[in-house]
Amino acid sequence: MASPELTLPPWLPDLLGGAILGLIFLPSTWAWLTPLPLAFLHQRLFSGPTSRLAAQRGFAFSLAFFSFHLAWLPLSLGERFGPVLGFLALLIIPAAAVTWAAPLLLCRAAFGRLTLLALPFTWVLLEYLRLMGPLAFGWGAPGYALTNTPLAQLASLGGVPLLTLLVTGSASLLAALGRHNWPLISTVLLALWGGSWWWGRAAPVASPERTALLVQGNVNPVEKSRGQAGDLLSRYVTLTRQGLTQGRVELVVWPESAILTPPGELSVLPILEALRIPLLLGAPGDVPGQARNSAYGVNAGVVGRQDKRVLVPFGEVIPFRSVLGALARPVLQSLGYPEEFGLTPGRKTQVLALGEAAVGVQICYESTFPRLSRDAVEGGANVLAVISNDAWFGRGQGAEQHFQMGRLRAIEARRYLLRAGNDGVSAVIDPWGRVLRRFPRGQQGTYRAPFGLMTGKTPYVRYHDWMVMLSGLALAGLGTVRFKRIQIRRNARSPEEHLSALQELNTTELR
Structure with missing residues (x-):
């Protein structure tokens, strides 16, 4: 058989x-x-x-x-x-x-x-x-x-x-x-x-003439979310002071959610001002009644705040909450999150003036959205910064993919990009996407990062997503050709007539 x-x-x-x-x-x-x-x-x-x-x-x-x-x-x-x-x-x-x-x-x-x-x-x-x-x-x-x-x-x-x-x-x-x-x-x-x-x-050789200090706290994100990470402000201030002893810097960058109190609070602001250096840091938003993930510029006071505009689906906000809220509630409870979990997104792009640096900030997930860095450059940014907390990614390829995708923001805008992560990837990328310095993940430390201030606008910044519009027009044109071919097949009364009509259409298109 x-x-x-x-x-x-x-x-x-x-x-x-x-x-x-x-x-x-x-x-x-x-x-x-x-x-x-x-x-x-x-x-x-x-x-x-x-x-x-x-x-x-x-x-x-x-x-x-x-x-x-x-x-x-x-x-x-x-x-x-x-x-x-x-x-x-x-x-x-x-x-x-x-x-x-x-x-x-x-x-x-x-x-x-x-x-x-x-x-x-x-x-x-x-x-x-x-x-x-x-x-x-x-x-x-x-x-x-x-x-x-x-x-x-x-x-x-x-x-x-x-x-x-x-x-x-x-x-x-x-x-x-x-x-x-x-x-x-x-x-x-x-x-x-x-x-x-x-x-x-x-691409020309990069010639950065300034130095930033990237501070990597290496804080366990789960412990931080449960209030078990200790005094974060003291940790970052101590690391910063240690880094400042290594030489002059023009800008200090702390990662996303570096501290858990808005820097404008009386218990925090004098400590930050005592550093006497322009500082970019991540902290909760200070809008009453709203939870926000924000970046602040501090330089003899709080000079501005950039709220995170694109929130991580299911990580920072529940999409379609009216539909999915009942399904998400038991999951949030099992993780120890409040029933009303969710952040309020920012609506505007704010360029933060920190000394001579006009900083366009993207917060973590936002670095995969080109329009945000483009908007910042249109608003006057002469340097870009990404503050992140990729410790949530663990040790897989997620953090590396996130970092590599963000490198293109520097090329699109032709700006230096300073990246400070809680546990990495902390790095500086030049306007041609080359990684000038990259610092080890999973370590606590401060790192000197060379950068420069750039002006001018690339065609991508000037003309936005012109390639998307062109693609739409191309598909419309192909759709028209496809429709004409279908009409010819329907109207042709014999194979010879069909072939003749197609040849005439092709001749017209070539002209």
Whole structure:
């Protein structure tokens, strides 16, 4: 009796392709190879004989990618807060996969044989939309694959959307190699990557003329949230004084939530003023009746406050609280949080004047949102700062991914970026995205960071997300071509008439 033949699931290769992308993506040094697995995804979406099979392929690829790329998320939260929150964090992975798979499937359904042309522009719009709304989440955007390459300099022209278009456009060209004029496609690919690489390598040598002091307290975040971390103010003041003995500095930066009392309080302000140095620090907001996560500038008094504008979904605010509040309440109680858990987001971008430095501040999660640093530069910022508490990430890849994504903010704005983390990553990044100094994680200490003050506005700052608008126009144009083709098929009375009409349409388009 013959044994039944083993039939493998049709989406198994897509799981493998997504896993490969997850393994080589940021922060891996092989991330620049991202167009290769994405080319496989584009080809599979395009060639799927049915919408159902294409949907299976797209979701399997996306699920495998995010399973590797975000593997640190349930592990670190489970380690910090227990298995309940670890399990809930695990649900983020299929949700993130849907945010990729559904729009890509819609692209295939809308553009048919033009799918390979439409996919790169769809990716640009998709990643732009993923940064909007209460569930905004930018991890996995294809453009970040170029962070560690000279091609990242293109971000000064069009931000991450331009990098995403280069990566996904290359993927579509690779996917079309076997169907179209491969010498022409190869030439286009080499010209795109070679020209961008050459242009990016022309970045000038950084010449920072100032010094900041980055203070890393290395405070256990769980102990801090439970009031068991001791006198944080004394800890940071002592570390700062030790660092100031090493030489002159123009600015001191403490991390996110460095102290638990607003610096304007009478019990705190005189101690900070006694340091006699411009200071940027994280502390609770001082708006009565509202809980805020804020950054303050202190220089002979409090000179300004930047409230965190983009809050971490489920970490700092409960999205759709009217719907999810009842589900979230038992989880919050098990973690020891109050029933009315949640912060109030800031609404404005405030540039903090600290000596000659006009500092545009992003608080932790905000460093993955390009528009915030862009708004700061438009408001007069001549240096950027990120204050964070990546200790919540644990020892997985989350903190490193967060750091590498934030490096592009320096390139987009052509500003030095000072980054102070509770347990790291503390570093200084020059206006061309190069890490000038990086300090060890998980240690308490103070670190001298060279920086400079920059002026001028890049095309990305001046023209905002022009690449997103261009992508929308491109999709509208492709949609028009697709609609005309459908109308020709419907109106043609014979194959000969159909062919003649298509040839006439192609001739018109070439003109």
